[in-house]
Amino acid sequence: MAREERRGTAEAGLSAAGTIVQFENVGLRYGTGAETLSDLSFTLKPGGFYFLTGPSGAGKTSLLKLLYLAQRPSRGLIRLFGEDIVTMARKRLPGFRRRIGVVFQDFRLVPHLSAFDNVALPLRVAGVEEGDLQNPVSEMLAWVGLGHRATARPATLSGGEQQRVAIARAVIARPELLVADEPTGNVDPDMANRLLHLFDALNKLGTTVVVATHDVHLISRVARAEILRIDRGQIADPTGALRHPPRAVDA
Numbered sequence: 489m490a491r492e493e494r495r496g497t498a499e500a501g502l503s504a505a506g507t508i509v510q511f512e513n514v515g516l517r518y519g520t521g522a523e524t525l526s527d528l529s530f531t532l533k534p535g536g537f538y539f540l541t542g543p544s545g546a547g548k549t550s551l552l553k554l555l556y557l558a559q560r561p562s563r564g565l566i567r568l569f570g571e572d573i574v575t576m577a578r579k580r581l582p583g584f585r586r587r588i589g590v591v592f593q594d595f596r597l598v599p600h601l602s603a604f605d606n607v608a609l610p611l612r613v614a615g616v617e618e619g620d621l622q623n624p625v626s627e628m629l630a631w632v633g634l635g636h637r638a639t640a641r642p643a644t645l646s647g648g649e650q651q652r653v654a655i656a657r658a659v660i661a662r663p664e665l666l667v668a669d670e671p672t673g674n675v676d677p678d679m680a681n682r683l684l685h686l687f688d689a690l691n692k693l694g695t696t697v698v699v700a701t702h703d704v705h706l707i708s709r710v711a712r713a714e715i716l717r718i719d720r721g722q723i724a725d726p727t728g729a730l731r732h733p734p735r736a737v738d739a
């Protein structure tokens with residue numbers, strides 16, 4: 489299905505529900521241990537900007553894995569783009585997955601491909617002609633400060649440079665949903681701001697953005713963002729009230 493047509497279908501399906509992500513009583517258990525995530529219930533609005541925060545080990549990466557379909561929940565309902573993805577046939581999952589841009593905590597660049605070819609991957613998968621790749625990929629690499637490293641393989645890049653290639657790859661095809669796990673963990677504050685600007689611009693074009701981070705400074709940079717705080721496997725602050733304390737109600 490053509491990209492615009494698919495997007496239109498998704499938006500038509502979404503407008504009825506008004507959500508792009510819906511979790512209802514979701515639990516996740518690895519193996520036979522206690523639940524890592526328990527009774528998660530929340531919704532994300534299309535076009536929203538969300539920060540996912542919480543202490544180390546609280547379950548942020550686990551929640552993101554559910555979002556980008558790397559993990560199925562042990563119980564509960566997850567609807568993504570208006571469809572129940574828990575009961576969805578496995579063969580439909582890759583098509584859904586292509587609508588999501590992911591910045592993995594460990595980058596997951598393809599080791600034998602250059603920075604250019606890593607960033608070009610989502611466009612090639614989407615069927616973009618070779619002749620139409622050069623400009624967008626070069627521009628994206630320049631934006632993340634890597635115009636001069638286009639031919640470099642991941643192993644020859646620093647951690648921060650690899651992270652920037654991973655971000656460029658995640659955003660280049662303008663996904664409907666962007667999921668980023670500690671995307672600025674390896675870069676200096678100036679570059680973190682620049683990368684956040686990229687997420688912000690993508691969000692303004694309609695992409696729903698979910699960023700897991702410990703970086704309080706980063707969170708304070710997007711005034712319109714909502715905060716999901718996770719603690720010991722549960723959403724501790726679904727309304728973001730911890731960040732924006734509710735005003736006292738006049739009697």
Ligand SMILES: Nc1ncnc2c1ncn2[C@@H]1O[C@H](COP(=O)(O)OP(=O)(O)OP(=O)(O)O)[C@@H](O)[C@H]1O
Pocket residue numbers: 518519524542543544545546547548549550551
């Ligand atoms: N594949 C797995 N198998 C078993 N346990 C896991 C697995 N992945 C994560 N866990 C456990 O689930 C809990 C939550 O881990 P998770 O990585 O989701 O937390 P996090 O909030 O992202 O942490 P951090 O901020 O340190 O990245 C931890 O106790 C972790 O050990």
